[in-house]
Amino acid sequence: MNPTPATSTSAAFLATLRRDFLIAYKRKHDVVNPFMFFVIVVSLFPVGISPDPVKLAEIAAGVIWIAVLLASMLSMDSLYRADFEDGSLEQLLLSPHPLYFMVLAKNISHWLVSGLPVVLISPILAYMLNLPAAAYFTLLLSLLIGTPILSLLGSIAVALTVGLGSRGLILAVITLPMSVPVLIFGTLAVQASVNTMSPAGYLALMLAMLAAAISLGPLASAAALRISVD
Amino acid sequence: MSAAAIESAHNVPNADSSDGEVLLDIRDLFCERDDRILFQHLNFKLRAGEVLQVHGSNGSGKTTLLRIICGLNDSYQGAIYWQGTEVVEHLEDFYSALLYIGHRVGVSKVLTPVENLRWSCSLQRQRDDAAIYSALATVDLRGFEESQCFTLSAGQQQRVSLARLLLSDARLWILDEPFATLDASGVEQLEGLLSKHANSGGAVLVTTHHQLRVPKLQRLSLG
Structure with missing residues (x-):
């Protein structure tokens, strides 16, 4: 029993973050699929509805936000499943560190590889949908605040259902009611900018949601994971 | 399998080999699954330097027992003590001293x-x-x-x-069927590891159908 120093929670947090980045790098399709889904869905709207720039400008904010929401749900599925199947999740639960931080690390890395690319590509798609120039910054900002909330909420639903064999629509049924407020305030913020009003109020509310999601989401996910491995 | 088929602490012959410090102390454990009692009044102690082999037929609750002790399964009654304090109260200390390898490795x-x-x-x-x-x-x-x-x-x-x-x-190793996929040299190596761990003051709780060749082996049968 040669005593080597016990790891600090921050070291375990960083190691989990690094591990999930590595896994995302090696399983690229998990990352690329939701991103491509987002691009395809948004680019179908001009084809399906109308190429008329005025009409497109009206629906641009809603289309992008809905596509972001769906892409986020699509990407969530991979969050805990592989870890559950190979037993790494049990190791995570049996670590002496607070599960909150371990789950937070997984959520952060998941958002960075699946949420952030969607946010970054959105101005190009907004340009395609003829979103008024005044609203670009608000769109980017609202997505930057909103997508982490979607990830943190989705994580709870995935943690609850990870033990089920086939979950199909259950994930959407659990996630959507919680995600709808984000969708509402996200589109409202962008619409406010389009109508040359200040989006600050909506964005502030979204920031409040983000604060709540960061502080409570991983706790709920952690509790759900404990139930799921039972 | 009926509830009557349950044996308990009597088949753990560690009452007289009481030289090591008691690491793990299981008191009056009861577990029921699907209206079937897996074990009841289960009492045993695991001391430093001991290897405890849990054996029993398929479905007798070996894996469930290990997962209960690890805290991965909480559908049980009874108490689990680690070095004298109840595990649920000092989970962090227990997890610092625990290494668990399950079916899913x-x-x-x-x-x-x-x-x-x-x-x-x-x-x-x-x-x-x-x-x-x-x-x-x-x-x-x-x-x-x-x-x-x-x-x-x-x-x-x-x-x-x-x-x-x-x-x-980690002082306590909990291993669920670690021999299942190993070849002969792997089995020998793992047996060596278990003996070495026990000799240096650790304790091992292991399920296997394999005949373990390690000194100070204790046995616990379920079912």
Whole structure:
């Protein structure tokens, strides 16, 4: 029993973050699929509805936000499943560190590889949908605040259902009611900018949601994971 | 299987070999699954230096017992003490001293053995890469350090998890069927590891159908 120093929670947090980045790098399709889904869905709207720039400008904010929401749900599925199947999740639960931080690390890395690319590509798609120039910054900002909330909420639903064999629509049924407020305030913020009003109020509310999601989401996910491995 | 088929503490002959410190103390454990009692009035103590083999037929609750002790399953009644304090009250201390390898060995298939071990070490005790490479060499995985684990056989993946035994300094090892996919040399090596761990003051709780050849072996039968 040669005593080597016990790891600090921050070291375990960083190691989990690094591990999930590595896994995302090696399983690229998990990352690329939701991103491509987002691009395809948004680019179908001009084809399906109308190429008329005025009409497109009206629906641009809603289309992008809905596509972001769906892409986020699509990407969530991979969050805990592989870890559950190979037993790494049990190791995570049996670590002496607070599960909150371990789950937070997984959520952060998941958002960075699946949420952030969607946010970054959105101005190009907004340009395609003829979103008024005044609203670009608000769109980017609202997505930057909103997508982490979607990830943190989705994580709870995935943690609850990870033990089920086939979950199909259950994930959407659990996630959507919680995600709808984000969708509402996200589109409202962008619409406010389009109508040359200040989006600050909506964005502030979204920031409040983000604060709540960061502080409570991983706790709920952690509790759900404990139930799921039972 | 009926409830009457349950034996309990009487078949654990550790009452007289009471030289080691009591590490794990299970008191009056009861577990029921699907209206079927898996075990009741289960009492046993695991002392430093002991290897306790849990055996019983398929479905007799061996895995459930191990998962209950680890805290992965909470559908039980009774109390579990680690070094004199109840586990649920000092979970962090218990988890610092625990190394669990289950049916699913906790080896990510897309990562390499080295990457897997770096992560699992970082959860408990930080070890440098040199230690990780030498542990992998000890379990005969030299040359596979940088191959993704899905290219390895089931037995080799089991060996990756055995390398965790070498790298950890946890006092309590809880191993669920660790011999299942190992070849003859792997079995011998793991038996050596168990004996060495017990000799240096650790304790092992293991389920297997294999005839263990280790000194100070205790047996507990379920079902």
